[in-house]
Amino acid sequence: MRDIAIVSSAQLPSVREMGPSDESELVQPVVTKALEAAGLTMDDIGFVCSGSSDYLVGRPFSFVAAIDGLKCWPPIQESHVEMDGAWALYEAWVRLLHGDIDTALVFAFGKGSLGPIPDVMNIQNDPFYVQPLGLDSISSAALQAQALIAAKKATERDFAEVAVRSRRNAMSNPNAQIKGEFDPKAIMKNEPYIASPLRKSYCPPLSDGAVAVVLAAGDKARSLVKRPAFIRGIDHRIEPASLGARDLTVSVSTKLAAEKVGVSTGKVDVAELHAPFAHQEIILREALGLGDDVVVNPSGGAISANPIMAAGLIRFAEAAQRIHDGSASRAVAHATSGACLQHNMVAVLEGE
Amino acid sequence: MSERCAVIGIGQTKHSESRKDVSLAGLLREAAFRALADAGLESFQDIDAVVIGTAPDMFEGVMMPELFLADALGAVGKPIMRVHTAGSVGGSTAIVASSLIQTGIHERVLTLAFEKQSESNAMWALSPAIPFQPQLVAGAGGYFAPLIRAYIRRHDAHPDTGCVVAVKDREHGLLNPYAHLHLKQTLEEVKAAPVLWDPIRYSETCPSSDGAVAMVLASEKAAQGIKNPAWVRGTSVRTESTFRAHRDQINPQAGKDCAKHVYAQAGITNPYEEIDVAEIYVPFSWFEPMWLENLGFAEEGQGWRLTMDGKTRLGAEMPINPSGGVMCTNPIGASGMLRFAEAALQVRGMAGAHQVDGAKTALGHAYGGGSQFFAMWVVSSEKP
Amino acid sequence: MTERLSAPYRLHYAYTRSTGPVIGRFLDSLRDRVLEGIRAADGRVLFPPTEYDEQGRATTGEFVQLRPTGTVTSYTWVNEPRPTHPLDRPFAWALIKLDGADTAMVHAVDAGKEKAMKVGMRVRVRWAEKATGTIRDIVCFDPISPIIKTPVDLNYFVRPGEHQSQYLHALAEGRFIGGRCRVTGRVYVPPRGATPESGLPTEDEVIDLPDTGVLTTFTVVRIPFEGQKLTPPYVFGAIVLDGADVPIYHLVSGIPYEQIRMGMRVRAKWKPREEWGTTLENIEYFEPTGEPDAPFDSYAMHL
Structure with a gap:
């Protein structure tokens, strides 16, 4: 298979609410910055793919408005997934394998400031049995966290530790939203449960943000940047929609995808895991077989900045960044979709 | 690296205004099982991955429906993707699926496109009332009617052209058991229909349908033993912005580029001569002559003559939409894939009463947005 | 000619009926909103249940619980209900075969209008609020729709972008503005976060247009x-x-x-x-x- 690499990326810093900015104004700056970082212009790009969801703004055709943030004259080869941008990256990776083009631009954007996000996410649920009950995304995640405690796989203290470590890591990430030194004991003492056993600190913030990633194949990648992050394997798998049909304390789809891409065939230096809720990191670590020596979410993760539909692709950008800067030789990037980690993507990135 | 990709299974639902007899999942499964059976498969077991496409989530009120539908489509434990490129989505979805075969990632991919328009209201789902955006016109017709007027003016087209297409496509639809509309209409009846968005008459618009379509795409290895597979000879997508200054909205460059790209892959230099049948996306009948020009079947300004001369009828030189096309069946998100699937049916010789005799090479075409998104494939009975 | 004699006469008696082992159990179950048919000697399920089938053969005594839904096999529309009718508004008398039963029962369907009635339509029992242990515990049947309503109701904000806001503010002052493409010099209305020709925002300085x-x-x-x-x-x-x-x-x-x-x-x-x-x-x-x-x-x- 052809070598495909992430050669550059750019993000808008995630914030609770951005100033006036429509889709094109979210996309234009990150795309421009990511292209510049790779020394490319839109005219050099062979394929464009984006990820977004109309329900974040409650209006159809968000992606059409986003394309207005691009130079698309002459006409471009372009596609879109109504999914997290990580799946747009997957489509672009597949497209590059054809061999007739060498570069691709992937972007994603999401605003959490315009709608009632936990309730919006309920619209993902089964429209007959669950959606009418109004199961919001925090409550479904809480069911999973409680299952983890009941199975004695984790304690609430573990959740607090994940949150505190993530937000400490976020201090060195200019794009992160929630960052700083926090005390696990204080969190457990002072914060009420939103839905037990989840307190606010174990949940992701509401974020506005955007990300763009540039992919290039083989020698083209090597000619563009010093240390491309080559995608050695990428795979994604889905699980049943019904929470009751799954063991919520494990992530079989992540495990399956990890086996397909060979996560365990070499030492993992760093992993960027798309775990919007603290307890999900614990589940994902186990599914991926990551030991204590692996640096997990040096960016602070989705619990520190969570622009929905972009947060998964941001994990790819962050993991690739560790390869670009030489701080890691082998990195794992992960993205998730759906309630309680229903759909998971895993990739192994390597430097040369 | 390019593996060959074959269409080995095709299935579609009976399309109608409201398929109240089936759930959303049931609608998809109706198409999926027909495609699996056509491919000689009894279950989802031998499918490696699923790619679905549909128009905005607001139509069915399920956000990111691949999550809810994973079980219904036998996707659990497999990769599943959901593509969304407006009206061209059915085409783009099939192209993503074919890429998964052509790049050697999978052996068999199930791809589906669907719309259950009856679960909401298309006018509402496409253009809900939004602050700061005055609602001055309703529906796609309001957007496209001025373009049709401009086409007629630019090329002095015969005013009956749209009606002639409507009569022809409805006649074709009578030959297609799955078509939503089964209407026998004379030219006089079509012309007498009320005008909705001048110059578009009611009879020159597509219906609003519930329906789904599915295809099983396979590698050369997995296609062994399959009778008459349709081979994918070329695929292409192109996008441009509706807002570009001095944009040609009648004959968009993105469509021309997309056609050129897909013909080059299939080795086609003269589409009129070398393509036996085309299924193209015609939601308003006047788009037939416009796309005939955009796709290179006619010189610019001459598309309406082909139609008026009867060249686009089944049995004539350049049959367009023998299935009855979008003018007879329009489950929006599925309409593009229906064009791709009908093109494949033709080169497989399995189109039944609407079969084009001896069809070897066919074009499937979809477009969306303000004539800004294009997806096309060329399929052939001959291996690339 | 002698006068024709006439006087009102009411035949009225409140009978007390013995129900026997089958009908008795059936009516008693109605109090609990349970519907039971009975298996006939030839395997069919008779509903409502009887001690014998139409050929006079004894039924088996095996009760079969049925769902409160069924299919209309025949109907007639009553425009002017009589006082004895189960409903006081236009309704349908129908033969209804409950799901799982092999025989149909007579009852009323509250369909609202005749157009809503169709042979083959699906109906559901409407239960009386207060049980009496009689067949009137079934008030009537209601048409079943295959459709359920699941409203989605979410409240958002719409916040126009920077360029769009500038345009809308100008309109509020009775002015049109445009923005010039940095590459082609063409004028876009409204100004844009990017032009398709350049991928760059229109020039910062907007242009007043007539x-x-x-x-x-x-x-x-x-x-x-x-x-x-x-x-x-x-x-x-x-x-x-x-x-x-x-x-x-x-x-x-x-x-x-x-x-x-x-x-x-x-x-x-x-x-x-x-x-x-x-x-x-x-x-x-x-x-x-x-x-x-x-x-x-x-x-x-x-x-």
Whole structure:
């Protein structure tokens, strides 16, 4: 298979609410910055793919408005997934394998400031049995966290530790939203449960943000940047929609995808895991077989900045960044979709 | 690296205004099982991955429906993707699926496109009332009617052209058991229909349908033993912005580029001569002559003559939409894939009463947005 | 002739009926909203249950619980119900075969109108609020819809972007503005976060544009829809303001719609100033200026 690499990326810093900015104004700056970082212009790009969801703004055709943030004259080869941008990256990776083009631009954007996000996410649920009950995304995640405690796989203290470590890591990430030194004991003492056993600190913030990633194949990648992050394997798998049909304390789809891409065939230096809720990191670590020596979410993760539909692709950008800067030789990037980690993507990135 | 990709299974639902007899999942499964059976498969077991496409989530009120539908489509434990490129989505979805075969990632991919328009209201789902955006016109017709007027003016087209297409496509639809509309209409009846968005008459618009379509795409290895597979000879997508200054909205460059790209892959230099049948996306009948020009079947300004001369009828030189096309069946998100699937049916010789005799090479075409998104494939009975 | 004699007479008696082992159990179960049929000697399920089948053979004594839903096999519509009828408004008498039963029962269907009745339609038991242990514990049957309503109701904000906001604020002052593409110099209305030709935002300095222009193409809207501003037929069209390179879309009026043509010179008809807000609706419609039409070639590139 052809070598495909992430050669550059750019993000808008995630914030609770951005100033006036429509889709094109979210996309234009990150795309421009990511292209510049790779020394490319839109005219050099062979394929464009984006990820977004109309329900974040409650209006159809968000992606059409986003394309207005691009130079698309002459006409471009372009596609879109109504999914997290990580799946747009997957489509672009597949497209590059054809061999007739060498570069691709992937972007994603999401605003959490315009709608009632936990309730919006309920619209993902089964429209007959669950959606009418109004199961919001925090409550479904809480069911999973409680299952983890009941199975004695984790304690609430573990959740607090994940949150505190993530937000400490976020201090060195200019794009992160929630960052700083926090005390696990204080969190457990002072914060009420939103839905037990989840307190606010174990949940992701509401974020506005955007990300763009540039992919290039083989020698083209090597000619563009010093240390491309080559995608050695990428795979994604889905699980049943019904929470009751799954063991919520494990992530079989992540495990399956990890086996397909060979996560365990070499030492993992760093992993960027798309775990919007603290307890999900614990589940994902186990599914991926990551030991204590692996640096997990040096960016602070989705619990520190969570622009929905972009947060998964941001994990790819962050993991690739560790390869670009030489701080890691082998990195794992992960993205998730759906309630309680229903759909998971895993990739192994390597430097040369 | 390019593996060959074959269409080995095709299935579609009976399309109608409201398929109240089936759930959303049931609608998809109706198409999926027909495609699996056509491919000689009894279950989802031998499918490696699923790619679905549909128009905005607001139509069915399920956000990111691949999550809810994973079980219904036998996707659990497999990769599943959901593509969304407006009206061209059915085409783009099939192209993503074919890429998964052509790049050697999978052996068999199930791809589906669907719309259950009856679960909401298309006018509402496409253009809900939004602050700061005055609602001055309703529906796609309001957007496209001025373009049709401009086409007629630019090329002095015969005013009956749209009606002639409507009569022809409805006649074709009578030959297609799955078509939503089964209407026998004379030219006089079509012309007498009320005008909705001048110059578009009611009879020159597509219906609003519930329906789904599915295809099983396979590698050369997995296609062994399959009778008459349709081979994918070329695929292409192109996008441009509706807002570009001095944009040609009648004959968009993105469509021309997309056609050129897909013909080059299939080795086609003269589409009129070398393509036996085309299924193209015609939601308003006047788009037939416009796309005939955009796709290179006619010189610019001459598309309406082909139609008026009867060249686009089944049995004539350049049959367009023998299935009855979008003018007879329009489950929006599925309409593009229906064009791709009908093109494949033709080169497989399995189109039944609407079969084009001896069809070897066919074009499937979809477009969306303000004539800004294009997806096309060329399929052939001959291996690339 | 002798007078014909006539006097009212009422036959009335409140019978006490013994129900026997089968009907008794059936009616008693109705109190618990449970429907039971009985298995006949030949395997069929009879509903309502009896001690014997229509051939006189004893039934088996095996009760079979049934769902409260069934299918109409035949019906008649009653426009004027009699006092003895189960419903006091127009309804259907129907033969209804419960799911899982092999025989049909007679009962009423509260369908509202005759058009709603169809052989093969699905119906469901409507239970009496207060059980009496009689067949009247089934008040009637209601049509079943295969459709359920699952409303989605979410509250969002709409916040226009920077360029759009600038445009809307200008409209609130009765002005049109545009933005120049940094690469081609073409003027976009409204200014944009990126132009398709450049991928860059339009120039920071916006351009004031007049409220006059050319109607390039249009449609006559004859279809009514919710929230419509004008009564059909009326004209909706693309207007390229003088000095702009892209059209805006608006209504065109002020003359009979049959006289509206491509290339017509138009001017905005603003609403009274006190009604202005940050919206294009400050303009009621565009109307002819009375100037000569623009030649086709002068606006052909906008089509």
